[in-house]
Amino acid sequence: MVARSIMIQGTGSDVGKSILVAGLCRAFVNRGLDVRPFKPQNMSNNAAVTIENGEIGRAQWLQALACKVPPSVHMNPILLKPESDKGAQIIVHGQVAGHASAKDFNQEKPELFNKVMESFRHLQDTCDLIVVEGAGSPAEVNLRRGDIANMGFALPADVPVVLAGDIERGGVIAALVGTYQLLPENERHLIQGFIINKFRGDMSLFDDGLQIIEQHTGWPNMGVVPHLSCVSKLPAEDAVVLDRPKPDENPSVKIAVPMLSRIANFDDADPLQAHPDIAVQFCPPGTRLPDDADLIIIPGSKATIADLAFLRAQGWDADITRHVATGKPVLGLCGGYQMLGNRIHDPEGIEGPPGTTDGLGLLNVQTVLAGAKTVRTVAARSPGLQVEVPGYEIHCGQTSGPDTDRSFLFVDDQPVGAVSEDGLVFGSYVHGLFRSDAFRVNFLRSLGLQVSDDLDYAASVETALDDLANALEQHLDVDAILSLAR
Numbered sequence: 126m127v128a129r130s131i132m133i134q135g136t137g138s139d140v141g142k143s144i145l146v147a148g149l150c151r152a153f154v155n156r157g158l159d160v161r162p163f164k165p166q167n168m169s170n171n172a173a174v175t176i177e178n179g180e181i182g183r184a185q186w187l188q189a190l191a192c193k194v195p196p197s198v199h200m201n202p203i204l205l206k207p208e209s210d211k212g213a214q215i216i217v218h219g220q221v222a223g224h225a226s227a228k229d230f231n232q233e234k235p236e237l238f239n240k241v242m243e244s245f246r247h248l249q250d251t252c253d254l255i256v257v258e259g260a261g262s263p264a265e266v267n268l269r270r271g272d273i274a275n276m277g278f279a280l281p282a283d284v285p286v287v288l289a290g291d292i293e294r295g296g297v298i299a300a301l302v303g304t305y306q307l308l309p310e311n312e313r314h315l316i317q318g319f320i321i322n323k324f325r326g327d328m329s330l331f332d333d334g335l336q337i338i339e340q341h342t343g344w345p346n347m348g349v350v351p352h353l354s355c356v357s358k359l360p361a362e363d364a365v366v367l368d369r370p371k372p373d374e375n376p377s378v379k380i381a382v383p384m385l386s387r388i389a390n391f392d393d394a395d396p397l398q399a400h401p402d403i404a405v406q407f408c409p410p411g412t413r414l415p416d417d418a419d420l421i422i423i424p425g426s427k428a429t430i431a432d433l434a435f436l437r438a439q440g441w442d443a444d445i446t447r448h449v450a451t452g453k454p455v456l457g458l459c460g461g462y463q464m465l466g467n468r469i470h471d472p473e474g475i476e477g478p479p480g481t482t483d484g485l486g487l488l489n490v491q492t493v494l495a496g497a498k499t500v501r502t503v504a505a506r507s508p509g510l511q512v513e514v515p516g517y518e519i520h521c522g523q524t525s526g527p528d529t530d531r532s533f534l535f536v537d538d539q540p541v542g543a544v545s546e547d548g549l550v551f552g553s554y555v556h557g558l559f560r561s562d563a564f565r566v567n568f569l570r571s572l573g574l575q576v577s578d579d580l581d582y583a584a585s586v587e588t589a590l591d592d593l594a595n596a597l598e599q600h601l602d603v604d605a606i607l608s609l610a611r
Contacts, residue, residue, distance in 0.1 A: 128161070128249045129610035130284045134259035134275055134316075136300035140291035141322040143184035144356055144593065146258045151191040151594035152603055153254055161248045162188030164258040165241040166203040166274040168213070170389040170427040174517035178501045179219015180204055183392055184258070187360055191590050199244035203237050203273070205230070207387070208428050208476075218244070221498055231271040238273045245282060254610060257284055263312065264304040276312045285609045286316045287347055293323035298334055305342040317609045318347040320601065325352050348601035355596065358399060358589035360392040376404040378574045381418035383441050384409050385432040385460075389425040390519070393458055396559040396582040403569075403576060410435075414444035419574055420454050421445055423461030425519075425556065429494075430476045433464045433484065442485055449487060454549050454572050457488075459520050462542065462552030466490040466524065475521060487550045488543050490526030503536045505555050510567040516557035524554070534558075 133149070135142045146162055153160045162185055173186035173196060181201035189196040198219030205213040208224065215222045215230065217240050225233065248255050260274035263286075269277070279286050288304060290297040301319055308316075319338060324331065328349050335346045382394055384407050391407075398405045408414055414421060423445070426432040436442055449455055457465040466484040468491045473479065475494045484491075498521050505514040510533070524543070532540030534553050542553030559565045559582075566578045597603060 128252045128255050130163075130249075130255040130257055130282070131606060131610040132257035132259060132279050132284045132286045133320075134263050134279075134286050134288050135261070136264070136288065136290045136297070136304050137262045138260075140289050141350075142258050142289055143188070144359065145289055145320065145322065145350070145597070146256050147184075147188045147191040147359070147590065148593035148597040149603070149606065150188050150256050151590045152597050153256070153607065154192055155591070155594055156607075158254050159252040160192045160254045160256060161194065161252045162192060162200050162258065163245060163248055163255050164201045164260065164274075165245070165278045166205070166237075166260055167201050168205040168207065168260070170206050170387060171392055172204065172206065172216075172390065172519055174500055174502050174519060175200075175219055176502075177219055180206075180216050180500055180519060181219065183360060183390075188256075188258075190586070191594075199247045202240050202244035206389075206427055209431075214427075219500070234271040234273055238277070241273055241278060242282070245278075254607075259286075262304065263288075264307040266307050276308070276315065279315055280312065283611070284315075285611060287318050287320060287606060287609070288316050288344070289320040289322050291323050292321050292331070293325065293352065297321060298338055301338050301344075302341045305344070313342075316342075316344055318345045318605070320347050321349040323352050324349050345605075347606055348597075350597065350600050353593065353596050355589045355592040358585060359593070360395050360586070376402050378403045378420070378569065378576055379415070379418050380405045380420045380422060381414045382407050382422050382424055383414060383436060383439070385424060385426050386410070386435045387426045387428040387432050389427045390459065390556050391424050393424060393556055393559060394422065396565055396580070399582060399585060400565070400576060400580050408441075410439055412439075414441055414448065416447075418448065418453070420456065420569075420572065421448055423455065423457040423464055425458050426460030426464075428476055429460040429463050430469055430471065430482050432460065433469070433482060436464065445485065445487070449549050452549065454551065455487065457550075457552040458558075459518075459554055459556060462488075462554060463492040463522065463524060465550060465552050466492055466526065466543075468492070469494065469522075471495075488526070488545055488552055489528045490524050490543050490552070492522050492524045494522040496521075496523065499554075503541070503555060505534045505536050505541060505558075507534050507564065507567075509533055510564065510571060512561065512563040512567055514555065514558055514561045514564045516555040516560075518554050519556065520554050524552075528552075 167182035171183040179198035204216035263275040528543035531544040
């Protein structure tokens with residue numbers, strides 16, 4: 126039996142589509158359905174690794190978790206990873222398929238659409254229900270000709286749509302009615318209802334607004350979702366969350382993270398942000414890294430050499446050097462690990478013109494950007510901390526040098542990181558380290574930082590997903606949404 130499908134599109138980016146899909150997936154699973162998420166095309170440098178050792182957007186990884194199934198490349202067949210303001214790496218079915226400018230990418234759309242439909246048909250044969258997420262807005266009519274993410278998918282696949290609008294940013298009536306006005310008749314009819322998301326305050330005050338939207342569009346209201354605190358406990362894909370509340374206003378550990386221009390996989394810090402004893406400060410461009418930070422983490426980057434120059438332009442290199450000179454530790458993850466070394470060689474011009482760039486010189490290693498991209502899930506081992514750590518690698522290049530002999534992490538008995546001779550600077554290619562409760566606590570304590578072992582991070586994410594699903598059951602007409610699926 127072929128699975129039924131329903132699609133959540135939005136009036137714009139960051140209106141909450143990913144979270145709504147995750148919550149609906151968990152709600153439908155809790156009702157006993159076998160569910161899969163699907164996003165035809167995503168754009169994000171926050172990627173996850175699937176069971177096939179391929180890349181998908183981090184939002185689809187979370188949605189798979191909500192469905193209680195392993196993540197698959199078929200849940201996000203096309204992933205665009207921006208490398209500059211004008212170009213991106215194209216990931217198809219989890220593997221690098223090339224690099225293209227926005228203009229060149231449009232010429233590839235017909236073939237990419239075939240890949241999208243191949244994955245969609247695959248999922249249709251594996252479950253009861255598919256919950257599809259759109260990208261951006263279907264009202265970007267200037268991009269409609271090459272669209273494979275919104276109506277360009279929904280029409281040929283015959284998937285009914287519910288349109289979400291974000292009231293928190295203001296103008297939600299104009300956004301919903303404006304979308305209706307811009308869509309052609311056949312696409313208007315594909316939309317079967319709308320959702321108001323991120324509402325704050327007395328919902329009855331928006332009753333007139335709901336009537337106005339219904340009168341101008343003919344679409345029924347599927348519900349008004351309030352601003353939900355549980356959302357802040359879930360990994361975010363598109364924006365670093367800077368204002369997550371802390372149970373303790375005076376946490377015992379302060380961690381600083383520079384916000385690189387092409388920051389990738391910043392969700393490595395999510396388990397740290399969730400810990401009641403830890404304050405994570407993401408430092409935007411133009412600000413210094415704080416002197417009172419106990420630990421600096423240099424995150425991953427989609428453009429390591431360019432972001433190393435960006436880091437230096439902010440003066441963060443001096444902040445990091447001064448931090449280490451005072452006897453305090455630094456951890457570099459993936460691209461951040463490469464930056465900490467002596468040199469980065471790019472003989473094939475993978476990140477720009479071929480050449481060599483000096484690193485920060487805090488680890489006695491060097492990196493060569495060459496060869497096939499490494500994408501894999503791993504079971505890492507830390508002998509010194511006496512823990513095993515599940516994680517994943519997504520990187521281009523190989524790193525070698527004397528400090529890798531002191532790696533604090535090994536995969537298949539091979540080092541996947543390095544430690545400086547003075548024991549203050551750490552680097553690793555493994556993402557997801559801090560999702561391990563044992564690693565998180567043991568690593569920080571090994572640095573002399575006192576944290577409790579109270580947090581079960583995986584359980585906290587599961588609880589947040591259930592809380593989200595329960596809230597959607599309360600505030601949305603989930604029965605009506607399910608009845609629309611076909």
